[in-house]
Amino acid sequence: MSNEEDIKQKLIEKFNYMDNAVTIKRERRIFADVAIGHFTEVFDYLVRQAGFISLCAITGMDEGNNTFAVIYHISNFGGAVFSLRTRIPRENPTVKTITGYFASADIYERELMDLLGIKVDGLNEGRRYPLPDNWPQGQYPLRKEWKREAKNA
Amino acid sequence: MGYNHRGIEKACEEKTYIQGLYLIERVCGICSHAHSTCFVQAVEEIAGLEVPRRAKYIRTIIGEMERVNSHLLWLGVAGHEIGFDTLLMYTWRDREIVMDLLALVTGNRVNYGINTIGGVRRDIEPEQIKAIVKGMDKLEERTKYYIDLARKESTMLERLSNVGKLSKEDAIRLSTVGPTGRASGVDRDTRRDDPYAAYDEIKFNVITDDHCDVYGRTLVRLKELMESYNIVRQGLKQLPEGPITVKAPRKIPAGEALGRYEAPRGEDVHYVKSNGTEMPDRVKIRAPTLANVQAVAHMLEDGYLADLPIVIAAIDPCFSCTDRMIQLKNPLTRTKKTVAWEDLRLKGIEWYAKKGVDFSRLNRKLENCLG
Structure with a gap:
């Protein structure tokens, strides 16, 4: 059994609702979907017990159908990356901060806030990033309907 | 932190994959090949393209020459930040060798434009191989001299040692990458x-160091230069025959992939999601500086203000900014105070005046000169 397969099986053993939610795309690339309600326990397990101790990035995206996806890319020391995706509704897009696990998550979470208008519960107040200070309120450029012209309108 | 958000990720969603590739090459002026390779690898993975071996080798060779370009540039900047400008002049002169070679092979000194989806756009000719080997030998000789310098020269030893400390635990905790x-x-x-490109067929050492300071970061980059020369030579020697591209479709089937690349500054990450059209649904770029910049605040704790430039430079940062503002935090009262550039200048003059150094005559002279 390959290393990736081993990681997948252990995860499913621990959380049986993850059955059918984990995909090994290729060597060293694991993708999985998790409901927002289960996110914290699965993420906690991956970081604290499964060895994914580095944060590569957090990707936020507008998937259409009134859904946003947030993907947490975390890596281990064996060269593998686990991409854990959770979906949140557009009308109340909220995730919990993971700065308790990774202090460096701060900057990626601010990107979610600035570029997609996702709320991050528990994130310290701070200066906005990465958009300029004079960026208009309520304009989130990575939302699909946002067009460049809108900013100056 | 100063920044200039260019909206490249959004722009990628409005361009075809090939147009996006040229834009992504311009995320960084130095790690241009790093970003374009990272991106095409993700796209090729989604499209299920088998890139020819010769193309993988050429990507590896250009990637290592880019690292040589970048590390020599860094060594010069580091020299400048510690007032050792002779080192800047020397390294930037030597850096011309590799930049000329990159221009010879790709046509450009920066933004090489060698990658395309499915392979590379230009082959390496036998005469070029000879020129590259000659250049690498010359640079290896120069780098040996710089390593010797770093071990003996007191300016470097004293100015870089115990500056910008970052323990192994903190380096892991803060997800730092690269050198x-x-x-x-x-x-x-x-x-x-x-491993990506041809790295699984090439022998090289991963350089680590336990100084945990700016001096260690200097040694790591210097020794990585020596590894890069070897990788380039091995790549040229083992360069397989065959085509340099496979035909790539204009429309990329729906899917997702995560590309990773060891850029000169550390791990580069690109996430690409496609939707079956000729334009991507989402491109996420995490450049290595973003991973490292947050460790800088930690490195500066309990340090000297004068060490600030070299500590920041030591992560080899890549951002267009000069913020002339300082925030003072009083750890006892937990209050914050902002000091503007002008106040800082006056404070400096005052501080020297108390020590009996008076700049006022010099300043008046200067003002007269400037009219």
């Missing part, structure tokens, strides 16, 4: 741990 992490003993390198 910044490796100089704190973190034994990670995407080229070895998650």
Whole structure:
């Protein structure tokens, strides 16, 4: 059994609702979907017990159908990356901060806030990033309907 | 932190994959090949393209020459930040060798434009191989001299040692990447741990160091230069025959992939999601500086203001900014105060005046000169 397969099986053993939610795309690339309600326990397990101790990035995206996806890319020391995706509704897009696990998550979470208008519960107040200070309120450029012209309108 | 958000990720969603590739090459002026390779690898993975071996070798060779370009540039900047400008002049003169070679092979000194989806756009000719080998030998000789310098020259030893400390635990905790992490003993390198291009067929050492300071970061980059020369020579020697591209479709089937690349500054990450059209649904770029910049605040704790430039420079940062503002935090009262550039200048004059150094005559002279 390959290393990736081993990681997948252990995860499913621990959380049986993850059955059918984990995909090994290729060597060293694991993708999985998790409901927002289960996110914290699965993420906690991956970081604290499964060895994914580095944060590569957090990707936020507008998937259409009134859904946003947030993907947490975390890596281990064996060269593998686990991409854990959770979906949140557009009308109340909220995730919990993971700065308790990774202090460096701060900057990626601010990107979610600035570029997609996702709320991050528990994130310290701070200066906005990465958009300029004079960026208009309520304009989130990575939302699909946002067009460049809108900013100056 | 100063920044200039260019909206490249959004722009990628409005362009075809090939147009996006040229835009992504311009995320960074130095790590241009790093970003374009990272991106095409993700796209090729989604499209299920088998890139020819010769193309993988050419990507590796250009990638290592880019690292040589970048590390020599860094060494010069580091020299400048510690007032050792002779080192800047020397290294930037030597850097011309590799930049000329890159221009010879790709047509450009920066933004090489060698990658395309499915392979590379230009082959390496036998005469070019001879020129590159000659250049690498020359640069290897120069780098040996710089390593010797770093071990003996008191300017470097004293100015770089115990500056910008970052323990191994903190380097891991803060998810630092590249030479910044490796100089704190973190034994990670995407080229070895998650091999791409031709790295699984090439022998090289991952350089680590346990100084955990700016001096360690200097040694790691210097020794990585020596490894890069070897990788380039091996790549040229083992260069397989065959085509340099496979035909790529204009429309990329729906899917997602995560590309990783060991850029000169550390791990570069690109996430690409496609939707079956000729334009991507989402491109996420995490450049290595973003991973390292947050460790800088930690490195500066309990340090001297005068060390600030070299500590920041030591992660080899890549951002267009000069913020002339300082925030003072009083740890006892937990209050914050902002000091503007002008106040800082006046404070400096006052501080020297108390020590009996008076700049006022000099300042008046200067003002007269400037009219």
